[in-house]
Amino acid sequence: MKVFKFGGASVKDAGSVRNMSNIIRQHLSSPLVVVVSAMDKMTNAFEAILATTMSGDDSSAQIEAVKAFHKNIIKDLGLQTNPDLNEDLDQIYEQLIHGLNSYSSTFGYDFVYDQTVSLAEVISTKIVAAHLNQSEVPCTWVDARKVVKTNDDHRQALVDWGATQAMIKSQVNPLLAKGPVITQGFIGSNAKYNTTTLGREGSDFSAAIFATSLKAKAITIWKDVPGILNADPKKFNSTVLYPKLPYKEVAEMTYYGASVIHPKTIKPLAQNGIPLYVKSFQEPSAEGTSIEECVVPNLHPAIILKEKQTVMSFKISDFSFINEGHILSIFENIKRLNLTINLMQNSAISFTICMDDNPLKREQLQTALSDLFSIYYNEGLSLITVKNYNQATIEELMKNREIIIEQRSRNNFQVVFR
Numbered sequence: 001m002k003v004f005k006f007g008g009a010s011v012k013d014a015g016s017v018r019n020m021s022n023i024i025r026q027h028l029s030s031p032l033v034v035v036v037s038a039m040d041k042m043t044n045a046f047e048a049i050l051a052t053t054m055s056g057d058d059s060s061a062q063i064e065a066v067k068a069f070h071k072n073i074i075k076d077l078g079l080q081t082n083p084d085l086n087e088d089l090d091q092i093y094e095q096l097i098h099g100l101n102s103y104s105s106t107f108g109y110d111f112v113y114d115q116t117v118s119l120a121e122v123i124s125t126k127i128v129a130a131h132l133n134q135s136e137v138p139c140t141w142v143d144a145r146k147v148v149k150t151n152d153d154h155r156q157a158l159v160d161w162g163a164t165q166a167m168i169k170s171q172v173n174p175l176l177a178k179g180p181v182i183t184q185g186f187i188g189s190n191a192k193y194n195t196t197t198l199g200r201e202g203s204d205f206s207a208a209i210f211a212t213s214l215k216a217k218a219i220t221i222w223k224d225v226p227g228i229l230n231a232d233p234k235k236f237n238s239t240v241l242y243p244k245l246p247y248k249e250v251a252e253m254t255y256y257g258a259s260v261i262h263p264k265t266i267k268p269l270a271q272n273g274i275p276l277y278v279k280s281f282q283e284p285s286a287e288g289t290s291i292e293e294c295v296v297p298n299l300h301p302a303i304i305l306k307e308k309q310t311v312m313s314f315k316i317s318d319f320s321f322i323n324e325g326h327i328l329s330i331f332e333n334i335k336r337l338n339l340t341i342n343l344m345q346n347s348a349i350s351f352t353i354c355m356d357d358n359p360l361k362r363e364q365l366q367t368a369l370s371d372l373f374s375i376y377y378n379e380g381l382s383l384i385t386v387k388n389y390n391q392a393t394i395e396e397l398m399k400n401r402e403i404i405i406e407q408r409s410r411n412n413f414q415v416v417f418r
């Protein structure tokens with residue numbers, strides 16, 4: 001069997017949904033699980049509805065806009081008179097209102113987020129399944145909340161692999177003979193069957209969860225780019241497509257901030273030896289990128305840009321030197337505040353870190369450490385990591401930049417600049 005994953009851009013309107021169903025239609029020779037995200041920017045729209053509600057304002061106009069967006073697609077697909085779909089969606093919108101109203105001191109933001117924002121994926125997959133069934137691709141809709149089991153960490157839930165694999169095997173496997181299974185990414189449930197989510201953009205990871213549980217032969221993530229490129233085409237002019245990449249290379253690229261695949265996706269696939277293909281839904285017959293256990297000599301340099309970076313320096317002002325005790329107190333506070341360091345450097349009298357901009361936590365860190373150090377910071381900087389760098393790439397990238405920190409190892413070049 002195989003697993004496909006389609007993200008929001010691949011179901012952003014009726015034409016895209018039809019294009020997706022054509023791709024599915026061409027791959028019916030082996031059993032298929034299809035993980036589909038919320039349509040277009042619906043996750044952001046649902047987050048905005050929640051924010052409005054929580055601030056005590058009226059979110060009904062935003063809810064109407066979300067309904068109208070889906071209704072348009074339903075109409076364009078000729079599904080407006082489908083009684084089951086209409087009934088399902090009415091129920092889902094009721095759940096949305098109920099979820100929004102449940103916000104209280106008992107049910108905080110993270111809990112309510114999961115009960116409400118998750119519904120964008122449910123709506124999307126209901127529409128996709130209805131469309132497939134109508135266009136003679138009989139499929140089964142599966143509620144991922146029933147089979148993907150997690151802990152209670154709302155918005156960043158950790159998967160209970162044992163329970164999840166058992167549920168997927170027993171609930172999904174028997175359905176595969178009946179045609180493609182359509183399900184949601186990003187969502188699951190805890191032991192009490194409250195909905196949980198796996199973190200933004202988590203559908204890639206969901207696809208990997210289904211793939212490993214069902215021992216898939218391969219997984220394909222269909223995207224609006226031709227595959228894995230050596231840099232984000234929205235930020236860099238000339239990019240190169242990698243035909244083939246080792247798991248490890250892609251895992252590291254996601255660690256440094258490449259957003260092409262969710263960072264948690266690679267590990268379960270690598271552990272189970274399941275190849276991952278990244279392909280364009282606009283050009284489905286093109287090869288794309290295949291990610292597997294392999295050695296690729298002379299990989300083209302990969303350029304990963306992280307914007308909105310803060311550099312913070314902790315300086316000793318009494319003529320003593322930075323020692324392990326100082327570094328320990330810095331790290332204890334970073335851990336306590338749940339911050340992530342993207343790069344660090346030390347000198348005789350200072351220790352410097354680079355992290356994502358977060359003025360609130362930066363201030364808390366400053367307060368906690370101001371007795372020990374003089375603290376200086378710069379916000380709004382950029383961090384570039386070049387994997388497998390060469391001199392020409394670095395020179396080209398660093399033209400006219402004000403460099404704040406520069407580091408290189410044998411394989412990686414990193415620079416923070418203004």
Ligand code: ASP
Pocket residue numbers: 007008037038043044121185186199200201202203204
């Ligand atoms: N719809 C969710 C998001 O936009 C999950 C996903 O697309 O992967 O974050």
Ligand code: MG
Pocket residue numbers: 007008037038040043201
């Ligand atoms: Mg999305």
